[in-house]
Amino acid sequence: MMRREETAEGTMHTFMHYNEREERLLAPYALRSKHSRGREFAEAEHTYRSPFQRDRDRIIHSSAFRRLADKTQVFMNVSDYHRTRLTHTIEVVTIARTIGRTLGLNEELIEALGHLHDIGHPPFGHSGEDVLKECMVDCGGFSHNAFGLVLVKNLEVRSPYYEGLNLTYEVLEGQHTRVDKRQMTFLRPLLEAQTVETVDSITYDAHDTDDAWKLGLVSFEELMEIPLFAQSTERVYQRFGEQTGRRLRKLVIRQLIDFQVTDVLETAMDRLAKWSPGSPEEAEMCEPIITVSDDLRTRKTQLEQFLFHHVYRHPDIIEFRDRGQDQLRRMFAGYLRRPELIRGKLSEWVDIWGLPRTVGYYIATMTDSYCQREFDAHFR
Template sequence: MTSIPQAAEIVRNPPSFRWSVDALDSVTRREHLMLASYATFSRDSGGRIHAEPEHTYRGPFQRDRDRILHSSAFRRLSGKMQVFTGEMGEYHRTRLTHTFEVASIARTITRVLRLNEDLTEALALMHDIGHPPFGHCGEDVLDEYMVSAGGFSHNAFALVIAEELEQRYTGYPGLNLSSEILEGQTKRAIKRDGVVEASARLEVQVVDIADSLAYDAHDIDDALQIGLLSIEALSQLRLVRRALDQIEQHYGRLSNAKLRPALVHELIDLQVGDFLDQATGQLQSWGGCRSDELSMAGVQLQHSLQLRDEQSELEAYLFRNVYRHPKLMSVRKKAADRLGQLFDQLSKDPARLPLRFRQRIDGVGHVRAVGEYLAGMTDRFCNRQYEFLVAGTGPLADW
């Protein structure tokens, strides 16, 4: 044991730190001890487009997570609406808070199933970096205006950001992420009926599930807080009724102020618990198999039939009563008009684009270059640029 005087000397004169061969291999050893056979292992990574030396103490997926987290596109998520805008209050989620909530839920699921938590977290942090301003309304507008250039998808645009638009300290464009991150995001970009295909890695499927149940529960929370929904009306839905019954059983009758956060917690807990029960049962027979073998076999993790049916009922209700609520529709129309007019203005005069987007015109065409510039904006910046262009007082500022 180190004595107190010895410890004090170490603090005063710390030794120069050198990683040993064992330390360099620590990620591989940790994954071997902790992960199931069908998890994605760092040692099996397909690498990066631009070869880089391995880091001394971070695995490849940890580095991917950090690159995404420190990117400009990720920071801008704090200024992009999830469903509700700043005009409707200050409480509700942004794309950034939604992303952190998805990452938290996905990591919880991944840890229980003994999948790769570093890969899952990186995938979760990346999943919405391609979202344009004004949520799905903004995506609909860009998709319409960019139809001649193949349309717009926030999932596909996330790949453009990661591979081309982000500028790091290296001599090449993009974040140079691991092939597993790019592959996972590609699976999201080609989803059918809102679900990633069964050939996707289990970590990709977990992020997709976490995304879906997070926005359902949290959109309910935001809509209740803003006053678009009532708990009484929601209680007619089977999944909500189950959650309310559980809350009453555990805590008795709560005031509405306490019931709202309790309801959100219970909705998430019910769905995560159901998913873990189903996934654990599905994966029992695959012990000893590798990740690629499960992908080739088309193993798809999902909720129970009962819960999927309840989720469909809930999502249909939210679509009718929240996403198509008159108050939200008026905000969406205003945002759509502004984004559309900005697109028209910049298409007519692409010289007003920032230099880096003018330079992209030769490679991707002016329609896509305009769309990419607009997609990167925050809600507030988009509004400011709209006012600026209408006033016609000079070139646009870069972001």
């Protein structure tokens, strides 16, 4: 339905309601806003923003999302070049939206899921998560995916009437499937959630390769031993001729991503043609649709094994990892001894969650630099 609204200048502006726009643009297997199951706390429909647009905006405006700008993935304090959780998230959303648009999926749902997917990461990358798992083993353990749900359901503040962001059930469930993938034995995630999950892996591999190459942790010659990398490089040479230095690195990483995205699109189109799901529910009953081919999965595994042995276990990375993990262990023990240091909203949850779990969650909310300042101020 077309709607007319009067602007501040008194003129009339005509715009299309999001339900009509989705009917025109989305494929049958995409989730439409009108089919959302809603939110835990009912809210009036917005005039021109879909439920998933509102979810995306709430996530982007949250404190937890802003903190991703100062949370590293792998390369802690190595240089100003390496990616953060925020830049990774932006890259995931950008690529996932491209795939979603090509396949007729709900881009706004993809954006909400993409902006949410890494929001629960603690400071100091995966090594920080490993420490919290260890320290919280007697109080339920720690998972960044599960903590992402804690943030948006309990700790973020936007209304006096409920805790959290009151996101739609579909966005919360998309994050929940990341918590325990063993639950996906029959019904698969929505295709929009599958898209974010697949692109997360593509982006992670390509950009860790880029960062490691740029920082000199691995050489071009070493990378050329990896079939997927060598194939990307040969394609660059075919298109642009011999290249060197920064330009070569940029072109190869771009081609590495393009190879994988093209493979995902071709695989998805083949499977959509084979199974012809006529609704999101039918798509959930199929084998994974938005995924890489078996051939690319083999080559991605080779790249990931290389990254594990030559990058994630590089002496410089291990040195930073060990230092950060020791710091987090000392902070966890210190907050248990001095719970009065827990500030803000987390202090209100001690009676509900218990002190150890609250301490773990308090540390998980910290950025890398704030964590360092807290350590220097109280526990060094």
